[in-house]
Amino acid sequence: MNLLENIGKKAKEASYELANLNTEEKNKILLNIKNTLNKRRNEIIKANKIDIENGKKAGLSEGLLDRLLLNDDRVDGMLDSIDTVIGLDDPIGEVSDMKKMLNGLEIGKRRVAIGVIAIIYEARxxxxxxxxxxxxxxxxxxILRGGKEAINSNMAIVKIIRDAIEELNYDKNIVQLIEDTTRESSNELMKLNKYVDMLIPRGSANLINHVVKNSTVPVLQTGNGNCHIFVDDTADIDMAIAIIENAKTQRIGVCNAMESLLVSEKVDKEFFGKLNDIIEKYNITVYGCEKSKQYLPNIKDATENEYAMEYLDYAFSMKIVKDIDEAISHIRKYSTKHSEAIITNDYNNSMKFLNLVDSSCVYVNASTRFTDGGEFGFGAEMGISTQKLHARGPVGLKELTSEKYVILGNGQIRK
Structure with missing residues (x-):
């Protein structure tokens, strides 16, 4: 038995023990993980400094280095997320749709765990x-399989988690890390369907597409984020500028950042002056259409590639559109179905946008930066699902479960 198959077997065995734990026992483990992580946070920060230095030497972009960074504030955020998850309702065991048949059978659905979940991810x-x-x-x-950029941080975090689980006399193999970061290990994990029930890829478009095309394990597809904001001609200009600044610049290396800006040709021309202030403030590179160049200096030509790009940098594409219909058409062509927003004071346009834009999260008058498990009250997330089967949007507790039918009888036989 090779290394990954052994990891898969241990994960499957651990899932059987985990299925027997009640909510109180699981929350007890989570609390011990929190306390242990807090006590040993210096181990994480020290390991992360090694990854950051290696990342700088490797020429990682500012956005990727930001994704990679762990400091005291971010460790505090991790602790807060544990508290939130402890406080959430446990979906396991929930019974729904119970009905009594004419023959006396009682049939309903019971929520259950998926079993063994694996995730392949990059510098987060x-x-x-x-x-x-x-x-x-x-x-x-x-089963965790992170990227080489974060390997030291991942090893430190997982060691603390496993120690905290084992300290309470539970199977530490509830959580395992594949320390081999070569392509071979991820390819082998994709074929581990004997043990793994669901695989989640989280990272670049290349990673996600590779997993979707090559995995024999069922895949929950997350997506890269070419997120659009459309500024309607009725938009409050100051609101639009504040949302654009937040969505583009608060954190550039995240999948819910704005990457494409669409602007109605009828918008108040005051908008462009204020937008240019933001562009100059952050030294943002803009790739735009010919009409855009009439209002903003130093815009580079946008091609098909620029309109489809997830920049993860101080850059975005821009297009002046005739109306909401052209904006929706553009989004349909270039969106990765992650998050899109309209800024408008027109109720009919807001409803049209909500109804016709087919993405996992669609906003009216708010920043796309809210597409996040923590912001949605989930405590954390496994990723942002951009597919439609099983789960869509931030993947939290309920999205990590399935259902089985339970049938209660008193001796019925089929005639």
Whole structure:
């Protein structure tokens, strides 16, 4: 038995033990993870400094380095997320749609864990903790396969999690990390359907597409974020500018950042002056259409590639559109179905946008930066699902479960 198959077997066995734990026991483990992580936070920060230095030497972009960074504030955020998950209702065991048949059988659905979940992800060490606590609370064992950029941080976090689990005399293999970061290990994990019930890829478009095309394990597809904001001609200009600044610049290296801006040709021309102030303030590179160049200096030509790009940098594409219909058409062509927003004071346009834009999260008069498990009250997330089967949007506790039918009888036989 090779290394990954052994990890898969241990995860499957651990899932059986986890299925027997009640909510109180799972929350007790989560609390011990929180306390242990807090006591040993210096181990995480020290390991992360090694990853940051290696990342700088490797020439990682500012956005990727920001994704990689763990400091005291971010560790505090990780602790807060554990508290939130502890406080959430446990979906496991929930019974619904119970009905009594004419023959006396009682038939209903019971919510259950998926079993063994694996995730392949890149330079986001906080994902290591998020996935661990969500899987534990939803009674799933977890196999983590992170990228080489965050390997030292991931190893430190997982060691603390496993020590905290083992300290309470539970199976530490509820959470396991594949320390081999070569392509071979991820390819092998994709074929581990004997043990793994669901695989989640989280990272670049290349990673996600590779997993979707090559995995024999069922895949929950998350997506990269070419997120659009459309500024309607009725928009409050100051609101639009504040939302654009937040969505583009608060954190550039995240999947819910604005990457494409669409503007109605009828918008108040005051908008462009204020937009240019933001562009100059952050030294943003803009790729735009010919009409855009009439209002903003120093715009580079936008091609098909620029309109489809997830920049993860101080850059975005821009197009002046005739109306909401052209904006929706553009979004349909270039969107990755992650998050889109309209800024408008027209009720009919807001409803049209909500109804016709087919993305996992669609906003009216708010920043796309809210597409996040923590902001949605989930405590954490496994990723943002951009597919339609099983789960869509931020993947929290309930999305990590399935259902089975339970049938209660008193001796019925079929005639």
């Amino acid at each position: 060490p906080n994902v290591t903790l998020d996935c661990s606590i969500l899987c534990l609370k939803s009674s799933n064992s977890l």
